[in-house]
Amino acid sequence: MPGRLLIQMFVLFRLAATATAFAQPSSHDPRVDQLAKEVRYKGWIVYSARTDKDDWDLFLIRPNGSSRRSITNTSEFSEMGGRFSSDGKRLLYRRLPKGSTFAHDKWGIQGQLIIANSDGTNPVIIGGMGEFPWASWSPDGKQIACLDKDGIKIYELATKKEVRRMDRKGIYQQFFWSPDGKWFCGPANQYGQGWGVVRMNINTGVVNSVSETKSCCTPDWFPDSRHIVYSYRPSNQEVIDNGEMARRAGQKLEHGWTQLWMADAEGKGSLVYGEDGCHIYGGAISPDSQYVLFTRSYEEDLKVMGMVAHPLGSKKRGAPMALMRLSDAPTIGGESKALRKLHPRTKDGPLLQLPECWEPHWTYADIGIKR
Amino acid sequence: MKRNLRAFDFLSRFSFGFLFLLIGVFSSSCGKGSEKGADHEVTTLGSVEMTARLEEIPEAFPPNDLYNYAYVLKYHVEQVHRGRVLGDEIFIAHYNPLKPRSGVQDEFSGKVGGTLEKFRAGDIHRMALEMPLEQYWMGGIVDKYFGQKGIRYWAVWTNLTEK
Numbered sequence: 001m002p003g004r005l006l007i008q009m010f011v012l013f014r015l016a017a018t019a020t021a022f023a024q025p026s027s028h029d030p031r032v033d034q035l036a037k038e039v040r041y042k043g044w045i046v047y048s049a050r051t052d053k054d055d056w057d058l059f060l061i062r063p064n065g066s067s068r069r070s071i072t073n074t075s076e077f078s079e080m081g082g083r084f085s086s087d088g089k090r091l092l093y094r095r096l097p098k099g100s101t102f103a104h105d106k107w108g109i110q111g112q113l114i115i116a117n118s119d120g121t122n123p124v125i126i127g128g129m130g131e132f133p134w135a136s137w138s139p140d141g142k143q144i145a146c147l148d149k150d151g152i153k154i155y156e157l158a159t160k161k162e163v164r165r166m167d168r169k170g171i172y173q174q175f176f177w178s179p180d181g182k183w184f185c186g187p188a189n190q191y192g193q194g195w196g197v198v199r200m201n202i203n204t205g206v207v208n209s210v211s212e213t214k215s216c217c218t219p220d221w222f223p224d225s226r227h228i229v230y231s232y233r234p235s236n237q238e239v240i241d242n243g244e245m246a247r248r249a250g251q252k253l254e255h256g257w258t259q260l261w262m263a264d265a266e267g268k269g270s271l272v273y274g275e276d277g278c279h280i281y282g283g284a285i286s287p288d289s290q291y292v293l294f295t296r297s298y299e300e301d302l303k304v305m306g307m308v309a310h311p312l313g314s315k316k317r318g319a320p321m322a323l324m325r326l327s328d329a330p331t332i333g334g335e336s337k338a339l340r341k342l343h344p345r346t347k348d349g350p351l352l353q354l355p356e357c358w359e360p361h362w363t364y365a366d367i368g369i370k371r
Numbered sequence: 372m373k374r375n376l377r378a379f380d381f382l383s384r385f386s387f388g389f390l391f392l393l394i395g396v397f398s399s400s401c402g403k404g405s406e407k408g409a410d411h412e413v414t415t416l417g418s419v420e421m422t423a424r425l426e427e428i429p430e431a432f433p434p435n436d437l438y439n440y441a442y443v444l445k446y447h448v449e450q451v452h453r454g455r456v457l458g459d460e461i462f463i464a465h466y467n468p469l470k471p472r473s474g475v476q477d478e479f480s481g482k483v484g485g486t487l488e489k490f491r492a493g494d495i496h497r498m499a500l501e502m503p504l505e506q507y508w509m510g511g512i513v514d515k516y517f518g519q520k521g522i523r524y525w526a527v528w529t530n531l532t533e534k
Contacts (some may be wrong), residue, residue, distance in 0.1 A: 103439075103479070105438060105439065105510070105511075106439075106479050106510075109479075147509075148509070149505065149506055149507070149509045150506075168505075170505070172509045172510055172511070173509070173510065187511070189505075189511065189512040189514070192517055193513065193514055193515050193517045194511070194512075194513055194514075195511045195512065217511075251434070251437075252434055255434065
């Protein structure tokens with residue numbers, strides 16, 4: 001009889017332990033370890049994040065989160081918006097005096113444009129405050145395209161001379177030149193009641209919508225120049241928790257949650273990653289199109305959501321960055337009852353959690369750092 | 372008694388006459404609409420100055436704790452004070468319309484302001500405007516009248532004239 005009791009207690013203990021294991025976040029998910037191992041030596045990620053000195057620096061890390069290092073390390077300035085040139089040898093970014101507030105949707109027009117080696121050495125000031133807004137690399141790295149109220153302007157980097165000017169046709173921020181050099185993309189007005197992501201043919205200036213024309217922004221190119229990753233907040237999202245998540249985040253019930261989407265050039269879109277209770281921004285594709293990086297908002301702090309870095313509003317270092325395989329798209333995180341109803345067939349692949357950051361970008365090039 | 376009644380009758384007529392006179396003067400001043408809502412900014416900023424009635428607010432304005440945006444509203448033109456405007460129905464984009472005009476200006480907006488506290492359908496605003504909108508605001512625009520032809524103006528200064 002005591003033996004039987006012991007067996008029953010053992011079974012109950014095992015059941016409780018199993019239930020607890022399922023309830024835990026997947027920090028020990030072996031698939032995450034495998035993903036980290038897989039991407040360990042696949043180049044470098046650059047991102048900006050708050051430092052212990054309360055400014056923002058640019059950092060490099062390996063895609064598994066190792067070998068983190070600050071590459072700007074300036075105490076009198078904040079740096080942000082790092083983008084590798086296509087050969088991975090150089091990096092452009094913007095620099096502001098420390099203490100400046102940088103805006104999640106206007107950062108490209110703030111501060112000075114700097115171009116440095118990809119390891120942060122030899123930083124060169126390209127223009128004055130606010131000059132060369134939304135600078136984006138040409139494929140050969142010899143030109144930059146910029147965006148201001150007067151239009152799109154292409155400059156020769158060596159001479160800083162404007163060599164071409166085009167109508168911007170409603171594009172207004174987060175403006176990027178495609179890797180094949182044939183297109184621009186960015187969020188734009190004029191194509192619907194709100195803003196959506198468009199691409200523009202550089203030769204003809206013709207624009208077509210790539211996303212819904214409401215609440216779509218922060219686009220970036222896939223390496224094939226035929227697909228775009230972007231953030232999208234669909235309208236009329238179901239509130240099934242009596243608005244508890246929205247209340248925790250301090251946002252209106254009807255606002256909904258921003259998800260990461262991708263679309264082909266003609267605008268056929270699909271969900272990449274979503275999570276009720278979080279806003280997903282900062283989508284960046286690996287150079288071989290196998291992986292995607294993004295940032296997730298803190299549930300309780302929208303001021304440091306995936307796209308918002310607001311030095312005055314929060315003391316966090318950025319928003320949590322994650323990496324997933326694109327072959328695992330669509331993946332939905334967390335319980336996300338409402339989102340799962342809309343997307344019942346998801347793959348729910350592993351997410352590799354990376355440091356808090358803002359606006360990551362990825363290169364596979366050898367940038368001269370050994371470790 | 373009769374004298375009292377006559378005096379009362381005289382006073383009543385006089386009072387009514389005076390009242391009508393006051394109403395007349397007031398209406399005439401309203402009809403001109405010249406001074407209501409006028410201040411230094413609205414009469415000098417922008418290339419167009421007008422008094423117009425806000426026809427409707429098509430939906431609750433989106434929150435702008437996450438985004439700065441301009442919102443296009445439809446107005447019926449009451450009077451054009453400066454510049455040239457075609458038609459009597461126009462579209463005007465206001466920056467972050469949830470905020471009182473006195474505090475709406477920020478480092479990205481350029482000069483914007485006014486005395487208007489809150490947008491209400493039917494109110495009459497005196498405004499200094501610029502156009503085309505894209506030359507004055509490079510950011511998100513919500514335009515519920517997308518598809519309806521017409522210039523989109525940028526509201527530089529917005530004063531309330533009457534409700």
